[in-house]
Amino acid sequence: MPDSVIFGMEVFLNGLMAGVLYALVALGFVLIYKASGIFNYAQGVMALFAALTLVGIMEGQVPFSHLINAVLGTQVHHFGWHVPALLAVALTVVVMIALAWIVNKLIFRHLVGQEPIILFMATIGLAYFLEGFGDVMWGADIKKLDVGLPQGMNSAIDDVTFGIFGYGFFIDNLDIVATLVAALLVAGLVAFAQYSKHGRAMRAVADDHQAALSVGISLNFIWVMVWSLAGFVALVAGIMWGTKMGVQFSLSLIALKALPVLMLGGFTSIPGAIVGGLIIGVGEKMFEFAIGPLVGGATENWFAYMLALIFLVFRPQGLFGEKIIERV
Amino acid sequence: MNDMSAETTVTADGRKIGGVVMEMKNITLRFGGVVAIKDISFDIREGEIRAIIGPNGAGKSSMLNVISGFYHPQEGEVWYKGQKRPPMKPYQVAQQGIARTFQNIALFEGMSVLDNVMTGRIRQMKTGLLAQALWKGRAEAEEVENRAAVEKIIDFLEIQHIRKTPVSRLPYGLKKRVELARALAAEPSILLLDEPMAGMNVEEKEDMSRFILDVNDEFGTTIALIEHDMGVVMDLSDRVVVMDYGKKIGDGTPDEVRSNQAVIDAYLGVAHD
Numbered sequence: 001m002p003d004s005v006i007f008g009m010e011v012f013l014n015g016l017m018a019g020v021l022y023a024l025v026a027l028g029f030v031l032i033y034k035a036s037g038i039f040n041y042a043q044g045v046m047a048l049f050a051a052l053t054l055v056g057i058m059e060g061q062v063p064f065s066h067l068i069n070a071v072l073g074t075q076v077h078h079f080g081w082h083v084p085a086l087l088a089v090a091l092t093v094v095v096m097i098a099l100a101w102i103v104n105k106l107i108f109r110h111l112v113g114q115e116p117i118i119l120f121m122a123t124i125g126l127a128y129f130l131e132g133f134g135d136v137m138w139g140a141d142i143k144k145l146d147v148g149l150p151q152g153m154n155s156a157i158d159d160v161t162f163g164i165f166g167y168g169f170f171i172d173n174l175d176i177v178a179t180l181v182a183a184l185l186v187a188g189l190v191a192f193a194q195y196s197k198h199g200r201a202m203r204a205v206a207d208d209h210q211a212a213l214s215v216g217i218s219l220n221f222i223w224v225m226v227w228s229l230a231g232f233v234a235l236v237a238g239i240m241w242g243t244k245m246g247v248q249f250s251l252s253l254i255a256l257k258a259l260p261v262l263m264l265g266g267f268t269s270i271p272g273a274i275v276g277g278l279i280i281g282v283g284e285k286m287f288e289f290a291i292g293p294l295v296g297g298a299t300e301n302w303f304a305y306m307l308a309l310i311f312l313v314f315r316p317q318g319l320f321g322e323k324i325i326e327r328v
Numbered sequence: 329m330n331d332m333s334a335e336t337t338v339t340a341d342g343r344k345i346g347g348v349v350m351e352m353k354n355i356t357l358r359f360g361g362v363v364a365i366k367d368i369s370f371d372i373r374e375g376e377i378r379a380i381i382g383p384n385g386a387g388k389s390s391m392l393n394v395i396s397g398f399y400h401p402q403e404g405e406v407w408y409k410g411q412k413r414p415p416m417k418p419y420q421v422a423q424q425g426i427a428r429t430f431q432n433i434a435l436f437e438g439m440s441v442l443d444n445v446m447t448g449r450i451r452q453m454k455t456g457l458l459a460q461a462l463w464k465g466r467a468e469a470e471e472v473e474n475r476a477a478v479e480k481i482i483d484f485l486e487i488q489h490i491r492k493t494p495v496s497r498l499p500y501g502l503k504k505r506v507e508l509a510r511a512l513a514a515e516p517s518i519l520l521l522d523e524p525m526a527g528m529n530v531e532e533k534e535d536m537s538r539f540i541l542d543v544n545d546e547f548g549t550t551i552a553l554i555e556h557d558m559g560v561v562m563d564l565s566d567r568v569v570v571m572d573y574g575k576k577i578g579d580g581t582p583d584e585v586r587s588n589q590a591v592i593d594a595y596l597g598v599a600h601d
Contacts, residue, residue, distance in 0.1 A: 197471075200450075203443075211430070215448050215450055
C-alpha cells in the first residue's frame, strides 16, 4: 500500500475524532433549538463557563476573588483545598442547572412569542454577559484541566496499525474517550426524548405551546429542563476541549465551528449534529491533507464554512433537518 | 356547596347525573373596552353533557377559555369540586383534571397518534425527572401501565389503524378524533370540547356525535361542549346554556331552550336586525 494512502487513513481517523468534538458543541445548539426555537449563540460560552467553573471548583479557587480583594483589600485566592474530579463535576452540573433556571427566569420567559431574531439577539447578549461574568468570577488566565481522562497516544492502535501497515497511527486516547462519551450522550438523549414522559413533554412543547398547556405541561419547567440539558452537554464539551487545549477564552470560538456542522446536519436533528460534525471533521482534515499543500495550507480555517455555503445553496434544511415546505 | 349538588337524578336513557362539579358565578371578562362575557352564571353537573351555544361572537369560546384557565375573568368566581378556584395557569387547570380540545385543533403535528395520546397521560405519570432520565424504579412499569390505558382509548375511538401515523398526515375529521382521544386519555373530571363538529361533513358529524355520547355513556365523563350548530346540540345535550353578545339569554333542557323567545330571536335575528 502506498504511503499516501496509509497517511490518508490516519488523517481520516483523526478527522472523525475531531468531528466528534465539533458534534458535542453542535448537540447543545440542537437541543435548545428543537425545544424552544431559540438559536442559542451562547452555547460555546456556556461550554467555556462550565469548564471554568469545573477547574475553579477542583482547584478550590475563590470565586470573584479579584473583586473581593479589590473591594475589601484582602488577599484571598484559594480556599486551600482540592475537590475530587467527580464531585467537582457534580457541583458544576448543579451550577449549570442554576444558570438554566436564572436564564429562563430573567430573560426567556419574558420573551415568549417574540420573533426568532429577538431571541437570537438575547442569546448574543447572554453570550457576552456570560463571558465577562466567567472572567470576573474565575479570572482570565489559561488553566489546565485534568479530570483524570486518559491522554496521549493510544499504544494499542499504534501497535496494531504498525503490525499491518508497518506504520503506527497516532490516535489520541482523549479523542477515543470523547467518541465514546458522545455516543453515550446521543443514545441517552435520543432515548430520553423518545420514550420518557419528560422527553415526550419536551417534544410536545417544541411542537405546540397551547396544546402542551392543555394536557398539563408547564412550559417553564420544560424550558429550564432543556437549558439544563444544554448546560450539561456544554459541560461535557467543555471538559473535552478544556482537557485538549486548556481552559481559555478562545474556547468560546469553537461555537463558530458548530455553525457549519449545524448547516450540514440540520438544526433540528440530534443524529444530524453527530453526522454533520463527523463530515466537517473528516472533510477539513482530508482536504488539508490532499489539497492543502497545493494552495499553501491553512485550509482548515475556511473549509467548513465553504462546505456549509454549498449546502445552503443546494439543501438549506441540512441532511437531516425537517423539510421546508412553503404552502402557497 | 348547596343542597342541590348532592342530588342525583337519572335520565330517561338511564344515565346517572350527580351533583354540581363546576359552578361559574357572575363571570365578567373584558378585553380592554370590549366586554366578551357579561355577568354569566351557570353550573355543570357530574355525568351530564352540557352545551354552550350561541351565534358567532357570542363569547362561547371565551367562556371555555375561562374554564380551562387560558383567560382570567376580571369579575366572578369559578368553583370546582366545591372549592373556589384561585387564578390558575392552563397547565395547572389541566393537572386538576379538566381536559380540552380546540376549535382549530392543537395537536402535536410532528408526533405519531400514539405519542399524541400518550401526552394526555402526563397527569397520571408521577415519576420524577431523574427516575425518568435513568429509566429506573417505577418509570418503566408506569410507561407500560399508561400505554395500556391509551390503547384502550385508541380502540374505543376506532383509530387503531393510524396509531403510528404522524398526525400531520391525517385528514381533518381524524385529527379531531385524535384530539378527543388525547383529552380522554387524561381521564378528566370535565371534558371541554370546543366546537367538536366545526368544519365536518354530515357523516363525520354523525360519527363525532356518536363518540361523544359513547364516551359519556361508557366512562361517565362529564362533558361541556360549545357548538353553534343548534340541531346537533339539541340531540346530544342534557342541558344547554345559550349566549348572545356575551350575555346569557337561556339555560335549561333542550326543549325549554327551544321554546325560549329570546333564543329564537337571537338565532333568527329578529331582535338585532
